[in-house]
Amino acid sequence: MFELMDKAPADPIMGITELYNTDTNPNKINLSMGVFKDEQGNTPLLSCVKKAEAKIYATEDTKAYSAIEGFSSFNDAVLPLIFGADHEAVTSGRSATIHTPGGSGALRIVGDFLTKLSPSNTIWVSDPTWVNHINIFETAGLQVKRYPYFDKTTNGLAFDTMMSALKDIPAGDTVLFHGCCHNPTGVDPSNDQWQQISDLVHGNGLMPVLDFAYQGFAEGIREDGEGPLKLVQPGKETLICGSFSKNFALYNERTGSLTAVAADAAAVNIATSQIKSVIRAIYSSPPAHGGIIVSTILNDPELRTQWESELKQMRERIQNMRQLLAETLTAKGVPGDHSFITRQRGMFSFSGLNPTQVEQLKNDHSIYIVGNGRINVAAITPDNCDALCEAIANVS
Ligand SMILES: Cc1ncc(COP(=O)(O)O)c(C=O)c1O
Known part of the structure; x- marks a missing residue:
């Protein structure tokens, strides 16, 4: 054959x-x-990662399976990392984070989740976008369409052209946005433009997905969320794909996250149950080591401070x-x-x-x-x- x-x-x-x-x-x-x-x-290899690994090796006493959604020590630390602990999406209980094999894994789960459950099988991506976006979503069975993004004459954002294209997208379709450090252009909307994008997306009944693979690489962990997290509006749904490949330099540990933001706590429970059923049919449960490294660092004040300073040096x-x-x-x-x-x-x-x-x-x-x-x-x-x-x- x-x-x-x-x-x-x-x-x-x-x-x-x-x-x-x-x-x-x-x-x-x-x-x-x-x-x-x-x-x-x-x-x-970041020093904070090396120290976290030493700590893990000294205390780890099992390689038993993690849950489909990964360890709660990871999930409970990553959710407030993305938003800030006092963000409404966190305090309301209407969001949940799970551990995925890299940001690519999170995107593929989104693809399969939408193919299985979304009434529309169409996702819109920026033109241009990371080439693997198209590969991942088409392989998952979605129809991929493009909205304009880059203005060659200014080497900047084609904001007006993008907004008028977004206005024409039918309600129910999904639209993918890059959280920050847009790949391949390096061009991001301003905070004010993000607000306008968010109002249009939710006003027109579109489903936003945020690919937040470079959180912390533009200006800082919190600063980088200011614009794109305007997509998270009270009572509205959003899916957020995260990656620790770049900001923790954990490339080969395949460590990422998928966060579902729902209208309320009951709805996020339903969404998470469906996401888990998608995962069970692909890889069953995530590889643990990278997730344990991230949670060890985020849950240890000294290691966390060191990570923030190493991230700053990379930036x-x-x-x-x-x-x-x-x-x-x-x-x-x-x-x-x-x-x-x-x-x-x-x-x-x-x-x-x-x-x-x-x-x-x-x-x-x-x-x-x-x-x-x-x-x-x-x-x-x-x-x-x-x-x-x-x-x-x-x-x-
Ligand atoms: C825009 C974008 N999304 C997602 C990813 C996936 O990252 P990971 O290596 O965590 O799968 C990348 C990696 O290059 C990327 O550039």
């Missing part, structure tokens, strides 16, 4: 790293994967690299105003490089970038920035 199948195409992002790994040029640069790197080009390094990239591009004479790079937030910048330039950078300079021109700013270092900008000047 296998030999009769066609080979599956390489993943558009992971496939680039596979190519990068085979490149023998010692000066090669990989700006494709969404992974944070330190100044030495390594993806660090500030990215902001510094944005500044350096914009300045070096200008210094190398690359045409255009590069100040937009410092206004975009999070790991990614939509560089404006076209597919031909991306190809030239790979073939002539061993620089690997996603075909749509998305650059992972968090993989730029003071050592490789000069060579990168020289190469971009070469292909511009």
Whole structure:
């Protein structure tokens, strides 16, 4: 049977790293994967994680299954982390968080949950969006449609065009928004724009899903929620996918969360029971280790303070690299105003490089970038920035 199948195409992002790994040029640069790197080009294991693991190994005495929804020590700590402990969605009891295998796992559960239970099988995603969104939702059986998001002329948000497209979406359809640090553009709505989006979404009976994979990577844990959490209105439903891959650097531990916000506590119980029935049929219960690390850190005041400071260091390094990239591009004479790079937030910048330039950078300079021109700013270092900008000047 296998030999009769066609080979599956390489993943558009992971496939680039596979190519990068085979490149023998010692000066090669990989700006494709969404992974944070330190100044030495390594993806660090956070010290708070190392300490939490030591604590866990000293006390852990069983590998018995966790519940379908994961451990309550994780779920009860993550819910107030997302919202702030005094948020109405927390104090009212109308929200519940469960532990998922990464943010991707949370998105897939949402896909299956909607396919099974939503009266509409359509989800709208921003154009552009993280390519795996389309893959995940289509595989779950949803019809994926796009709303405009990015304005190429300003390298900013196409707010008016987006709002008029959102107005035309039929009631009952689901709309996916990126919480912050939009992937791939790095462009987020302002807090005021989020309010307008929220009013339109709930006013028109749309179902919002928030993909909050980069909480803490723009300005801070609380600050990053200010705008997108306006989607959480009293008595209204929202689904929130979280990820600890980036903000705890727990990439390979596959640690994420899914939070259901319902009209009231009784409704969230129903939603959670259905989510659990979806999970049972896919992977039964989540991998425990990453969840225990996160809950150990969040429930220990000293470790939590350390985590917040390590998160701040990651955030500030990215902001510094944005500044350096914009300045070096200008210094190398690359045409255009590069100040937009410092206004975009999070790991990614939509560089404006076209597919031909991306190809030239790979073939002539061993620089690997996603075909749509998305650059992972968090993989730029003071050592490789000069060579990168020289190469971009070469292909511009
Ligand atoms: C927008 C977005 N959502 C979700 C994810 C999934 O993250 P995880 O690695 O936790 O599955 C990513 C990862 O790159 C992402 O960029």
